[in-house]
Amino acid sequence: MNIVFILLPFALLLGLGFLGIFIWMVGAGQFDDLETPAYRLLFEETSEETKKKGNASDDNGT
Amino acid sequence: MAQIRLKMERVIDLLASSTPSDVCFHCGTIAPSKKWTLSESEQSAPLIFCCQGCLTVFQILSARGLEAYYEIKKKAGSFRPATPVGGPSHGDEYLDDPELRRHYATEVSPGLQQMQFYLEGIHCAACVWLIEKVPDFVPGVISVRLEVGRSVVSVQARKDLAWSSVARQFREFGYSPHPVREGEGEQFEAKENRSLLIKVGVAGACTGNIMLMAVSLYGGATGVLAEWFRWISFLLFLPVLFWSALPFYKSAYSNLRMKSVSVDVPIVLGIVLGFVASVVNLVQGSAHIYFDSLSMLVFLLLASRYILKRTGQNALRSSSLAHFMGPSVARRYAGAEPNETQEVSVEVLRPGDVVEVRVGETIPVDGVVVQGESRLNCALLTGESEPQKVVAGDVVFAGTLNEQTPLRIRVSASGVATRVGQILKTIQQGSVKKAPIVQLTDRVARYFVSAVLGGGLLSFFIFAGVMQLGFEEALNRTLALVIVSCPCALALATPLALTRAMGQAARRGILIKSAEVIERIVSVKNVFVDKTGTLTEGRFEVLSWEQKDQPEDRFEIEQAVLELEKRSTHSIAKAVVRYLISKKSGKETSTFAGIVDFQERLGKGVFGRIRGHGYELRRVDALSMNSQVGVYRDSRLCAIIELGDQVREDSAVSIQQLGRRGLPMAILSGDSPAVVKRVAGAVGIGNQNAWGGLGPEQKQERVVAHPFSLMVGDGANDAQALNAAFVGVAVHGGMEISLRVADVYLARPGLGPLVELFDLSTSTLGVIRRNLVFSLLYNLLGISFALIGKVNPLFAALLMPLSALTVYVSTWVGSRGLRERIT
Numbered sequence: 001m002n003i004v005f006i007l008l009p010f011a012l013l014l015g016l017g018f019l020g021i022f023i024w025m026v027g028a029g030q031f032d033d034l035e036t037p038a039y040r041l042l043f044e045e046t047s048e049e050t051k052k053k054g055n056a057s058d059d060n061g062t
Numbered sequence: 063m064a065q066i067r068l069k070m071e072r073v074i075d076l077l078a079s080s081t082p083s084d085v086c087f088h089c090g091t092i093a094p095s096k097k098w099t100l101s102e103s104e105q106s107a108p109l110i111f112c113c114q115g116c117l118t119v120f121q122i123l124s125a126r127g128l129e130a131y132y133e134i135k136k137k138a139g140s141f142r143p144a145t146p147v148g149g150p151s152h153g154d155e156y157l158d159d160p161e162l163r164r165h166y167a168t169e170v171s172p173g174l175q176q177m178q179f180y181l182e183g184i185h186c187a188a189c190v191w192l193i194e195k196v197p198d199f200v201p202g203v204i205s206v207r208l209e210v211g212r213s214v215v216s217v218q219a220r221k222d223l224a225w226s227s228v229a230r231q232f233r234e235f236g237y238s239p240h241p242v243r244e245g246e247g248e249q250f251e252a253k254e255n256r257s258l259l260i261k262v263g264v265a266g267a268c269t270g271n272i273m274l275m276a277v278s279l280y281g282g283a284t285g286v287l288a289e290w291f292r293w294i295s296f297l298l299f300l301p302v303l304f305w306s307a308l309p310f311y312k313s314a315y316s317n318l319r320m321k322s323v324s325v326d327v328p329i330v331l332g333i334v335l336g337f338v339a340s341v342v343n344l345v346q347g348s349a350h351i352y353f354d355s356l357s358m359l360v361f362l363l364l365a366s367r368y369i370l371k372r373t374g375q376n377a378l379r380s381s382s383l384a385h386f387m388g389p390s391v392a393r394r395y396a397g398a399e400p401n402e403t404q405e406v407s408v409e410v411l412r413p414g415d416v417v418e419v420r421v422g423e424t425i426p427v428d429g430v431v432v433q434g435e436s437r438l439n440c441a442l443l444t445g446e447s448e449p450q451k452v453v454a455g456d457v458v459f460a461g462t463l464n465e466q467t468p469l470r471i472r473v474s475a476s477g478v479a480t481r482v483g484q485i486l487k488t489i490q491q492g493s494v495k496k497a498p499i500v501q502l503t504d505r506v507a508r509y510f511v512s513a514v515l516g517g518g519l520l521s522f523f524i525f526a527g528v529m530q531l532g533f534e535e536a537l538n539r540t541l542a543l544v545i546v547s548c549p550c551a552l553a554l555a556t557p558l559a560l561t562r563a564m565g566q567a568a569r570r571g572i573l574i575k576s577a578e579v580i581e582r583i584v585s586v587k588n589v590f591v592d593k594t595g596t597l598t599e600g601r602f603e604v605l606s607w608e609q610k611d612q613p614e615d616r617f618e619i620e621q622a623v624l625e626l627e628k629r630s631t632h633s634i635a636k637a638v639v640r641y642l643i644s645k646k647s648g649k650e651t652s653t654f655a656g657i658v659d660f661q662e663r664l665g666k667g668v669f670g671r672i673r674g675h676g677y678e679l680r681r682v683d684a685l686s687m688n689s690q691v692g693v694y695r696d697s698r699l700c701a702i703i704e705l706g707d708q709v710r711e712d713s714a715v716s717i718q719q720l721g722r723r724g725l726p727m728a729i730l731s732g733d734s735p736a737v738v739k740r741v742a743g744a745v746g747i748g749n750q751n752a753w754g755g756l757g758p759e760q761k762q763e764r765v766v767a768h769p770f771s772l773m774v775g776d777g778a779n780d781a782q783a784l785n786a787a788f789v790g791v792a793v794h795g796g797m798e799i800s801l802r803v804a805d806v807y808l809a810r811p812g813l814g815p816l817v818e819l820f821d822l823s824t825s826t827l828g829v830i831r832r833n834l835v836f837s838l839l840y841n842l843l844g845i846s847f848a849l850i851g852k853v854n855p856l857f858a859a860l861l862m863p864l865s866a867l868t869v870y871v872s873t874w875v876g877s878r879g880l881r882e883r884i885t
Binding site: 004005008011012015016018022023026027029031032033035036040043 | 210263271
């Protein structure tokens with residue numbers, strides 16, 4: 001059972017970390033607009049854009 | 063590239079074939095004439111547009127390979143009704159004015175500036191896509207982010223970029239940009255929303271971890287482990303108690319100070335007493351700790367309140383209203399050249415400046431006409447449907463529309479000093495206070511608190527005195543009683559039901575600003591309705607064409623009238639053109655070569671020679687209420703056209719349905735009393751309740767004189783009355799403007815949605831009542847268990863989510879039944 005005494009603080013720290021990330025995201029304005037991102041999700045990239053992005057990553061790689 | 067083009071053309075063909083033949087391909091509104099068409103390919107039918115604006119936008123989009131706009135729009139659907147693009151009203155050069163830039167643009171980082179625009183015409187997912195494509199077309203623009211809820215776009219651009227080029231791009235895509243500044247109100251609101259969300263998050267995280275401990279404790283953890291678990295849950299409860307629950311303390315405190323009681327008072331009582339009792343027990347090593355139930359209570363209530371707050375259209379408050387009512391740009395005569403004008407922001411205009419107002423433009427200032435004579439549409443200020451004649455020396459007001467000829471106006475007041483500015487100021491300051499409403503839950507809470515406190519004291523004496531349990535045990539049982547009667551379900555009952563109702567209303571095109579409105583509507587005692595645009599169509603239409611003479615030449619006469627009236631900008635002329643075009647759709651038009659000697663005589667009519675005949679159209683002094691225009695051919699009266707503002711088809715039925723609810727109805731209008739009485743007769747409202755000739759201020763007085771009244775009107779010209787009413791319902795004009803002054807906006811025309819709103823509110827209140835009954839039953843159950851001493855932390859931890867679940871299910875079932883009933 002002694003393992004609980006190690007796992008417990010660890011679990012709490014993990015939770016605390018996620019809470020910190022959440023607070024940071026709220027501060028950064030991630031949740032200010034809850035409507036638009038839902039629509040943004042719907043847009044497919046046109047073939048040209050995908051190509052452009054593909055090229056960009058190639059450039060980074062070489 | 064050629065292949066892509068080909069594919070795009072196929073997309074357009076496909077979409078065109080599935081679009082009904084009488085609606086505009088771009089905006090989807092009914093296109094009455096076939097005047098604006100475009101053939102994309104040889105085989106397919108031509109695309110139809112409702113106006114030059116929509117056609118131009120289509121051409122620009124297809125030239126840039128942005129046809130996917132139509133595909134996205136089709137797939138994703140619209141969340142607001144679309145409007146035709148129309149013609150441009152003015153250029154955007156005024157945005158490059160350094161003074162304006164100083165007011166509106168902010169520097170985000172060195173060399174990078176940001177400006178926000180309100181965009182008119184945002185209505186669908188494809189709009190988001192299109193707007194955010196702007197950086198591809200305007201070099202220098204770094205990023206464009208649109209917030210559809212407020213229709214506000216934030217543009218970041220390099221410092222040397224001319225803002226007019228960005229604005230021009232928005233305009234080319236069919237949206238009218240207005241620069242906006244974030245007011246203090248908006249910033250405060252955004253900060254408050256964030257802070258509340260963090261509180262919800264903290265409460266949620268702590269509750270989750272406390273539950274882990276609690277489950278182990280209920281599961282039988284003993285010894286050192288149990289001791290640890292209790293202390294950790296105590297530590298985890300502290301942020302909930304001292305940070306997340308703050309809103310409850312604030313609201314309870316302000317309630318007690320006002321000597322009233324809301325549902326927050328028993329909540330705070332439960333939280334604080336529960337905490338004290340748990341800490342005492344914790345120190346004494348007893349198992350009676352309630353941290354899990356209490357933190358869950360805080361989390362559930364906070365979350366439901368946050369969701370309810372975000373459901374309402376709270377972003378649309380009365381601040382920064384001024385941007386939307388009048389134009390932000392004027393054409394000022396520059397000193398050097400006598401006829402040269404310069405576009406400036408109205409903010410820099412000073413009394414004494416002379417501005418030009420072209421036909422179809424809104425007058426930006428209060429002033430005196432120095433040159434020109436014209437007709438003004440004063441509907442914004444007076445609600446009168448017929449234009450007023452003005453000549454040099456007449457006083458004109460900002461917000462009125464110039465309909466006939468260009469005017470030069472000497473500025474006497476601009477901005478907030480204008481009459482419309484003053485009206486807006488009274489609205490913004492909220493000088494008209496609304497009757498407060500005590501929510502049903504809070505009324506119940508009042509009895510609840512006294513019952514709990516009284517019951518607690520009584521049971522303590524029974525435990526200690528009658529049952530001889532000893533002081534400690536009696537106190538423990540009493541505290542358990544208070545904690546278990548903490549009104550979780552009671553506090554959830556209202557927010558849940560209201561959130562559901564607002565969502566349902568929004569799906570029907572009824573946009574409600576804040577949840578409170580739903581409870582207000584049920585206690586409405588009178589209904590006031592505006593005439594123009596609410597009961598009627600809101601524009602001149604030809605009611606009849608009566609041929610008096612020469613019936614054999616009727617077709618030729620109609621053609622001649624069409625040609626003449628096409629050249630006039632008067633609203634009557636426009637109505638006649640609409641009528642004749644719709645009548646002739648499909649037939650051959652414009653067979654006449656030319657008009658000789660065309661004259662427009664201001665306030666009298668038009669004259670012209672066509673094919674050797676002299677035609678004249680002029681007003682006839684009518685015996686009836688409607689306007690009549692006589693058609694003279696070679697000075698002989700040959701036809702009479704009767705025009706009027708037609709009553710909507712569904713008005714009478716809706717008025718009848720509202721009347722069945724026992725609500726007295728009345729019409730408030732700026733139009734002449736005779737016209738108002740005629741409309742009242744047509745929709746079934748008694749003559750004594752038809753009030754005409756009222757200005758905006760008088761309408762407001764009438765509304766204020768009758769407490770608990772609901773006002774239905776135009777978002778613009780009835781702004782003051784809507785704002786003063788117990789419930790203000792806007793039916794016309796832009797949604798954003800309307801919701802800044804009114805409580806409700808009906809996106810569908812007519813009064814039908816208002817009837818639905820009443821039904822929805824009544825049934826929602828029914829659901830709330832049922833929820834209250836359920837939650838009180840749970841509390842009764844908890845209290846009776848506490849009285850026999852059977853309440854322990856596990857019992858409380860089970861009772862609370864169970865009661866919340868019941869209320870949730872009750873709300874969901876209730877609103878589902880509702881949906882079936884209405885649709």
